Amino acid sequence: MNQIEKNISDIQDRIEAACLKSNRNKSDVKILLATKTVTPENIKFALNFGIKRIGENKVQELKSKFEALRDIPHESHFIGHLQSNKIKEVIQYAQCIQSVDRWSLAQKLQNRLEYEDKSIDVFIQVNTSNESSKFGIEPEKAVELAMQMKSLNRIRIKGLMTIGLFSPNPELTRPCFKQLKQIQRELLDLDIPVHDLSMGMSNDLETAIEEGSTMIRVGTAVFGKRALPDSYYWNESK
Ligand SMILES: *Cc1c(COP(=O)(O)O)cnc(C)c1O
Numbered sequence: 001m002n003q004i005e006k007n008i009s010d011i012q013d014r015i016e017a018a019c020l021k022s023n024r025n026k027s028d029v030k031i032l033l034a035t036k037t038v039t040p041e042n043i044k045f046a047l048n049f050g051i052k053r054i055g056e057n058k059v060q061e062l063k064s065k066f067e068a069l070r071d072i073p074h075e076s077h078f079i080g081h082l083q084s085n086k087i088k089e090v091i092q093y094a095q096c097i098q099s100v101d102r103w104s105l106a107q108k109l110q111n112r113l114e115y116e117d118k119s120i121d122v123f124i125q126v127n128t129s130n131e132s133s134k135f136g137i138e139p140e141k142a143v144e145l146a147m148q149m150k151s152l153n154r155i156r157i158k159g160l161m162t163i164g165l166f167s168p169n170p171e172l173t174r175p176c177f178k179q180l181k182q183i184q185r186e187l188l189d190l191d192i193p194v195h196d197l198s199m200g201m202s203n204d205l206e207t208a209i210e211e212g213s214t215m216i217r218v219g220t221a222v223f224g225k226r227a228l229p230d231s232y233y234w235n236e237s238k
Contacts, residue, residue: 004042007222008049009169011205012099015216029209032077033196034219036233037226038067040068046222047072051063055079055217057233059086066093079161079198079217081135082232084108098198101137104150113154118198120157123198126183128176129165133231136162142183146192159196159215160184170207173180176210184212 120126127136200208201222
C-alpha cells in the first residue's frame with residue numbers, strides 16, 4: 001500500500017473511532033485535504049481514494065492546482081487569509097471560501113460577484129483561540145457579522161470555520177471547538193444556515209469531532225510534514 005493511501009485509511013479509522021465515542025455517524029464528517037505545498041501528483045493520488053475536497057491557503061497555489069487538477073472532479077476551498085485584492089482571482093478557482101472574517105471583505109466579495117453575475121459558498125472564520133497570530137472574527141462579533149452578511153445575496157453562508165488553539169493537550173483546544181458549536185446554535189436559531197462546522201486538523205481531529213465538526217482539514221497526517229511552519233501560510237504579507 002502506498003503511504004498516502006495508508007494515511008488516508010488511518011484518518012478514516014480515527015474519524016470512525018471518534019464518531020463511535022461521541023455517538024455520531026461517520027458519514028457526517030467530511031474530509032478536506034489541506035494541500036498547501038503538496039504536489040498535484042500526490043493530490044491526484046489522494047483524490048483517487050474517494051476524497052473530493054481540497055483546501056489551499058495561497059491564491060497563487062490555488063490557481064496552479066486548479067490548472068493541474070482540471071481533469072479530476074473535486075471541490076476546491078480557500079482556507080487561507082484572504083486579502084481583498086485577491087477576491088477576483090479566488091472566485092475564479094474556489095467553490096467555497098472558508099475564511100471570510102470581516103464585513104469589508106464580505107462587501108467587496110459581494111460587489112465582485114455581482115459584477116461577474118456569480119455566487120459563492122462561504123464559511124465565516126472565527127478566532128476561537130484568541131491568538132493574535134490567527135485570523136478570524138472575534139467570537140463575540142461573529143453573530144453580528146453573519147446577520148450583516150445575510151443581506152448579501154451573492155454569498156451563501158454555509159458554515160463556520162476555526163483553527164483551534166495549538167496544544168499537545170486536546171483538553172485545552174476543546175473549548176475552542178465548543179465555542180464554535182455554540183455560535184452555530186445561535187445562528188441556526190436566527191435561520192442562518194451554518195450547517196457545516198469546519199474544525200479539527202491532523203492533531204486535534206478527534207476532539208473536534210466529539211464537539212460536532214462536520215469537516216476536518218487534514219494535511220500533515222496524509223501528506224507528511226511541510227518544509228515551512230504554518231505561520232508562513234497564515235501570514236498576510238506573503
Ligand atoms: C495547513 C492547514 C490545515 C491542516 O493542518 P495539518 O496540521 O497539517 O493537518 C488546516 N487548516 C488550515 C487553515 C491550514 O492552513
